[in-house]
Amino acid sequence: MTTNKRGVAQQLWDFFCSLRLTIFLLIGLALISIIGTVIPQGPPREYLATISETKAQVYSSLGFFDMYHSWWFILLLYLLTLNLICCSIKRLPRVWKIVSEPVLVMDERFESSLSNVAELKLRGTKQELKDKIAAALKAEFAQPVITEQDGQFYLFAQKNPWCRLGVYVVHFSIIIVFIGALIGSFFGYKAYVTIPEGAAATQVQARNGKMIDLGFGLRCEKFSVSFYDTGAPKEFKSILTVLENGQPVKGYQNIPCIVNEPLTYKGVTFYQSSYGQSEEGALYHLTVTNRKGGAPLHIDARQGERISLPGGAFVSVMDAAPDVHPFMKEFDGPGAQVEFTPAGGQPQSFVILSPKYDSFNAQHGGDLVLSFDGMDQKFYTGLQVARDPGVLVVWLGCFLMVAGIVMAFFMSHKRIWARITNEGATLGGSASKNPTGFEMSFEELVDKLNKA
Amino acid sequence: MSSSMLFNVTMVTYLVSTCIFFAYLASRNKAVGLAGTLSALFGFLVHTAAIALRWKESYDQGHGHAPLSNLFESVVFFSWTILLIYLIIDFKYKYRAVGFFVLPFALFGMAWANLSLESGIEPLVPALQSNWLMYHVITCFLGYAAFAVACGISIMYLIREKIEQGGGNAAAGGLLSMFPAIRVLDDLNYKAIMVGFPLLTLGIVTGAAWANYAWGTYWSWDPKETWSLIVWFVYAAFLHARITRGWVGRRAAILSVIGFAATIFCYLGVNLFLSGLHSYGK
Numbered sequence: 001m002t003t004n005k006r007g008v009a010q011q012l013w014d015f016f017c018s019l020r021l022t023i024f025l026l027i028g029l030a031l032i033s034i035i036g037t038v039i040p041q042g043p044p045r046e047y048l049a050t051i052s053e054t055k056a057q058v059y060s061s062l063g064f065f066d067m068y069h070s071w072w073f074i075l076l077l078y079l080l081t082l083n084l085i086c087c088s089i090k091r092l093p094r095v096w097k098i099v100s101e102p103v104l105v106m107d108e109r110f111e112s113s114l115s116n117v118a119e120l121k122l123r124g125t126k127q128e129l130k131d132k133i134a135a136a137l138k139a140e141f142a143q144p145v146i147t148e149q150d151g152q153f154y155l156f157a158q159k160n161p162w163c164r165l166g167v168y169v170v171h172f173s174i175i176i177v178f179i180g181a182l183i184g185s186f187f188g189y190k191a192y193v194t195i196p197e198g199a200a201a202t203q204v205q206a207r208n209g210k211m212i213d214l215g216f217g218l219r220c221e222k223f224s225v226s227f228y229d230t231g232a233p234k235e236f237k238s239i240l241t242v243l244e245n246g247q248p249v250k251g252y253q254n255i256p257c258i259v260n261e262p263l264t265y266k267g268v269t270f271y272q273s274s275y276g277q278s279e280e281g282a283l284y285h286l287t288v289t290n291r292k293g294g295a296p297l298h299i300d301a302r303q304g305e306r307i308s309l310p311g312g313a314f315v316s317v318m319d320a321a322p323d324v325h326p327f328m329k330e331f332d333g334p335g336a337q338v339e340f341t342p343a344g345g346q347p348q349s350f351v352i353l354s355p356k357y358d359s360f361n362a363q364h365g366g367d368l369v370l371s372f373d374g375m376d377q378k379f380y381t382g383l384q385v386a387r388d389p390g391v392l393v394v395w396l397g398c399f400l401m402v403a404g405i406v407m408a409f410f411m412s413h414k415r416i417w418a419r420i421t422n423e424g425a426t427l428g429g430s431a432s433k434n435p436t437g438f439e440m441s442f443e444e445l446v447d448k449l450n451k452a
Numbered sequence: 453m454s455s456s457m458l459f460n461v462t463m464v465t466y467l468v469s470t471c472i473f474f475a476y477l478a479s480r481n482k483a484v485g486l487a488g489t490l491s492a493l494f495g496f497l498v499h500t501a502a503i504a505l506r507w508k509e510s511y512d513q514g515h516g517h518a519p520l521s522n523l524f525e526s527v528v529f530f531s532w533t534i535l536l537i538y539l540i541i542d543f544k545y546k547y548r549a550v551g552f553f554v555l556p557f558a559l560f561g562m563a564w565a566n567l568s569l570e571s572g573i574e575p576l577v578p579a580l581q582s583n584w585l586m587y588h589v590i591t592c593f594l595g596y597a598a599f600a601v602a603c604g605i606s607i608m609y610l611i612r613e614k615i616e617q618g619g620g621n622a623a624a625g626g627l628l629s630m631f632p633a634i635r636v637l638d639d640l641n642y643k644a645i646m647v648g649f650p651l652l653t654l655g656i657v658t659g660a661a662w663a664n665y666a667w668g669t670y671w672s673w674d675p676k677e678t679w680s681l682i683v684w685f686v687y688a689a690f691l692h693a694r695i696t697r698g699w700v701g702r703r704a705a706i707l708s709v710i711g712f713a714a715t716i717f718c719y720l721g722v723n724l725f726l727s728g729l730h731s732y733g734k
């Protein structure tokens with residue numbers, strides 16, 4: 001009974017220690033991950049409309065709409081982690097032994113396991129030879145350890161022993177990244193907020209719809225957008241001020257926040273994400289002068305609003321731009337498309353410009369000359385809000401991963417042994433990587449020692 | 453002289469070079485092999501000059517930025533990195549036959565870019581105005597290029613293995629004499645992936661760092677990100693296959709080919725067939 005139990009435990013252990021399982025899991029993860037790139041995640045309504053109801057239900061119950069957080073995907077990640085830990089527990093002690101308890105004495109049996117061996121013909125007493133070779137090894141390779149055994153001298157020197165641990169650093173780093181991701185998912189949030197120019201927000205809306213208190217306020221002082229000549233957007237910019245108890249915080253006043261340059265305060269980061277015109281719309285400023293004289297009249301109008309003018313005419317602003325230059329090459333400054341209805345006449349549509357171009361403006365309007373002084377447009381800014389206390393842990397993991405890969409791939413644990421004999425010495429060497437390269441440097445070393 | 457003219461010269465040179473390598477396989481004449489390498493080197497230099505010139509042209513237009521910002525520029529850069537990695541391997545190991553299996557990738561890239569992609573120099577949209585773009589794109593593409601070279605070598609491996617198993621008729625035997633030994637191919641494949649894997653890892657990390665910096669999430673399972681992870685999984689499987697009995701050799705070579713297919717899908721397929729944050733190819 002007990003042997004049977006141990007047998008099962010042993011089998012389970014072997015299963016989780018096997019590299020075949022690793023390959024299976026890695027390929028399995030690769031294949032399964034494809035699903036979520038083909039089926040839109042957290043699916044948009046437009047997508048749901050294109051598939052049948054049963055299909056949607058099946059997908060939904062299988063977790064395909066949020067597959068990277070589905071239990072089976074997470075389970076695979078846990079299996080991978082378990083596999084990783086078991087493999088490391090099984091193999092690390094052996095590797096650690098190579099690093100921490102190197103073989104100091106090259107006897108004949110060990111010698112026959114080495115691929116690089118050379119006999120040195122040297123003259124001198126054993127004592128002299130030992131000192132000579134030790135000095136040469138120190139100069140050419142690394143400080144040797146000298147062991148005296150049964151009246152024989154043995155030398156051992158090594159370089160980069162710890163690079164053998166590179167693989168384990170890589171594996172450990174994967175676990176660190178997972179831990180960082182878990183911290184983020186338990187203690188962080190992703191949210192969104194829109195703030196009209198001049199207004200402040202103290203709450204943001206999380207992805208799941210819940211409102212989250214920031215614990216401070218954020219005011220949008222101004223939003224602006226600029227364009228390239230081609231019409232492509234060049235820069236979206238919000239000017240933001242952080243408020244504590246309604247008061248601006250020193251050092252966090254009028255901070256520009258643009259795409260790729262977020263604002264961070266108390267671990268919460270705000271990212272420029274979208275914008276729009278705030279609901280009240282733009283306010284247009286017009287000046288009306290009577291050709292027959294009299295003081296000019298200043299009018300504020302909203303888009304489409306019908307304004308009555310002296311003498312029974314009406315005007316409404318249909319559209320406007322802060323600068324007309326891109327559309328009307330001879331002019332610049334603000335311009336508006338207006339619909340003007342003379343007293344008792346038909347509506348007519350024309351463009352008016354700033355007072356600077358009043359001769360242009362005077363082409364229309366009968367007794368009246370309309371000019372456009374400019375507009376106040378109110379935007380709101382849309383900000384992504386993120387708090388992720390696990391991010392530094394993830395970066396630590398990433399750093400270790402790259403460092404570990406470099407250690408594992410590009411560094412080699414090189415070892416040289418020497419046994420002092422009556423006619424000289426026997427030299428042996430091995431390296432954990434790049435055998436051809438090591439062979440060459442081994443031969444070089446042998447040459448130098450022969451001349452020494 | 454304009455950069456687009458130089459890109460055309462590059463393309464033609466790669467075509468010539470591929471033909472020379474073919475002639476080398478057919479004639480088994482060492483001088484022909486050297487000519488193949490030299491013509492590839494010439495193409496690479498013209499290619500480099502063309503990229504530099506395009507960079508300068510973008511400054512002349514007043515919105516200077518590194519030529520890594522749209523599909524045309526990325527394909528051109530990808531081809532360039534393939535040549536870079538290929539020439540390093542050629543210089544180090546001098547297995548000329550490899551050229552015939554690697555250059556076509558670069559040739560195909562240049563032909564596609566020159567003949568059918570929009571090549572205008574555009575100003576950068578806000579999301580791309582970041583230094584992370586450079587780090588991210590350069591590491592990713594160097595990694596992709598190393599995988600392209602590994603794929604070419606793996607194809608050679610599979611061909612050589614197939615012919616050896618088939619007993620080998622005379623013509624095939626002749627071809628084989630131009631191929632490095634099967635052990636060498638396996639080793640070269642591993643070496644190329646040893647270069648590619650750290651670069652891909654760095655590419656994913658810099659991409660995550662950029663996403664975190666610009667959008668506040670280092671990972672959002674966007675299709676492009678997911679596919680880069682898929683590629684990473686495949687090559688991680690490759691690395692472990694090489695130290696697992698039963699997976700050494702043929703299966704590892706097949707994984708390398710699959711890995712490159714996934715790489716290409718990650719680079720192009722995602723934009724052509726799936727939707728996401730990355731704007732190349734749109």
Ligand code: HEM
Pocket residue numbers: 018019021022025079080081083084085087091167170171174405408688691692694695
């Ligand atoms: C289930 C998870 C994993 C297990 C059980 C596992 C296990 C192992 C083992 C036993 C080795 C051989 C170590 C030795 O030579 O003594 C190894 C090597 C390696 N592993 Fe993993 N591994 C896993 C996942 C990963 C992942 C996801 C990566 C991705 C970076 C990775 C990267 C490496 C690298 C780079 C090597 C060195 C390969 C070489 O030297 O050619 N491992 N792994």
